Amino acid sequence: MAHTPYPESYYAASANAVPPRPALQDDIETDVCVIGAGYTGLSSALFLLEHGFRVTVLEAAKVGFGASGRNGGQIVNSYSRDIDVIERSVGPKQAQLLGQMAFEGGRIIRERVAKYNIQCDLKDGGVFAAITAKQMGHLEAQKRLWERFGHTQLELMDQRRIREVVACDQYIGGMLDMSGGHIHPLNLALGEAAAVESLGGTIHEQSPAVRIERGANPVVHTPQGKVRAKFIIVAGNAYLGNLVPELAAKSMPCGTQVITTEPLGEELARALLPQDYCVEDCNYLLDYYRLSGDKRLIFGGGVVYGARDPANIEAIIRPKMLKAFPQLKDVKIDYAWTGNFLLTLSRLPQVGRLGDNIYYSQGCSGHGVTYTHLAGKVLAEALRGQAERFDAFADLPHYPFPGGQMLRTPFAALGAWYYGLRDRFGF
Structure with missing residues (x-):
């Protein structure tokens, strides 16, 4: 067998x-x-x-x-479409119940880790990083939305404040969620x-x-x-x-790619992420990263629709990492892999x-x-x-992808191309 x-x-x-x-x-x-x-x-x-x-x-x-x-090992609250989108689709009563559950998964993880003494490098704190003023406005609205449902462990960060938690020049601000965090998945x-x-x-x-x-x-x-x-x-x-x-x-497997550096050492790791929070940016095709327990940078991003394995993962993700952290240009990549998640329309x-x-x-x-x-x-x-x-x-409500299984990949890739342009040009 x-x-x-x-x-x-x-x-x-x-x-x-x-x-x-x-x-x-x-x-x-x-x-x-x-x-x-x-x-x-x-x-x-x-x-x-x-x-x-x-x-x-x-x-x-x-x-x-x-x-x-x-996966990237990040504890991120809510759903891939937030509660306001759900509310517009199904109405306030159903959205209220789903909103009450939106922050429960992270609590369950922490309860499991504590109750069963699971050794998985659990760390508190997750950052949503804004690259544009439009993204910052979205985070301000998201904070108000989440607070409507009782989620209050949030802090909006201006440019000065976000530089205190991540050494990246791309960001104009962000939001810190202390009920977020990261684990060895x-x-x-x-x-x-x-x-x-x-x-x-x-x-x-x-x-x-x-x-x-x-x-x-x-x-x-x-x-x-x-x-x-x-x-x-x-x-x-x-x-x-x-x-x-x-x-x-009504679903489609998609691949995302992750790389992991060699150990950075305490000094460089602390310089990049002084509070050891995880980070994801606010782009539609987002990048995400964090430190491992032994002080490597784990950096992921990119989507391959239809879940094909790219020939050279490092070639796809390393430029994204260096755009965020050019100071890592001489750092070796020890691991690169892909994994599939399931996408719905x-x-x-x-x-x-x-x-x-x-x-x-x-x-x-x-x-x-x-x-x-x-x-x-x-x-x-x-x-x-x-x-x-x-x-x-x-x-x-759920719907099949247009064109069935044969056309779901090109349609999704076309949508990603459009949103990638929006990320790039900020519209």
Whole structure:
């Protein structure tokens, strides 16, 4: 049987030690079968186990193999489309409920880290950096919007203030969110997997779900076994493939690229980011960066629609890093990798149920670290019969990409080109 290892990344190279998790080779029964051992699946499993469910998690490769173990590691609140956009689409009542949940994912992460003693280099503080006056105006409006929903750990920064937290000349101001922050994303996933197992849950790696047999007691088939369950949670996101055809039509895998420098040393690292906050700019095609626990700069950006792997990741991302930090021109890049996230046309997550017993959440659209942890809680609530918050997400309108799967990539790339021009020229 094929064995799928982690991709070569800084996160895989610095991952905490974990026990082997053998592939499923039996026919078993459980209350809930979770497909995918990323953040959505692990968060769902943890909440369900804490409420007495028997849970089996199937992972096609290794825990955190997908976006959960490859992302920029930034704890960013709200959704890829903010609450005001949601309000215009669905009205104030539904938006109020979704707005109340918009800042919950980061709290869940911190609760998990504390409760289960997860070693993942958790740091507080995230900066949204404005390059233009228009972007600064957007941050001022965003602060007012978030404060409407009780989120008050925010500080607007002028040009002088932002230079105190990031040594980059591009920015005219920004906003600091002290409930934001950053983590080693793969170690967070590995710690959550260990927590799942500590509560009696089972995780089978190298066990892709190849077929779902639907019905009153659905069965998930793997190459060497099968799981009969009362409920299924589909949490494969960009790595689900065509296992559930209904979910593939309204989403598109996209790739983002990340590089990691050699260790910078305490002095240079502190000069770049004195408070060790993470940063993302306000462009549509944004750049994001932070320091690792061993003082490397982790820098990401760029989107490849359709999730193709670029031939030379460093050639794409290093110029972006040097534009922000020209003082790093002689610094070596030790790691470069790509990872896929799942994009929806609305940029909002897709949540729902197929039949009576197959639940799903997908399509975080680049905003997944916090949302996925919330999603796990919301899915677990729905399985326990508390569906109000689940329904608030499930009722969001979603549409297929124009032209179907064949044309979704060029249409999305054309849109990105347009917004890239807006970023460049400030209109």
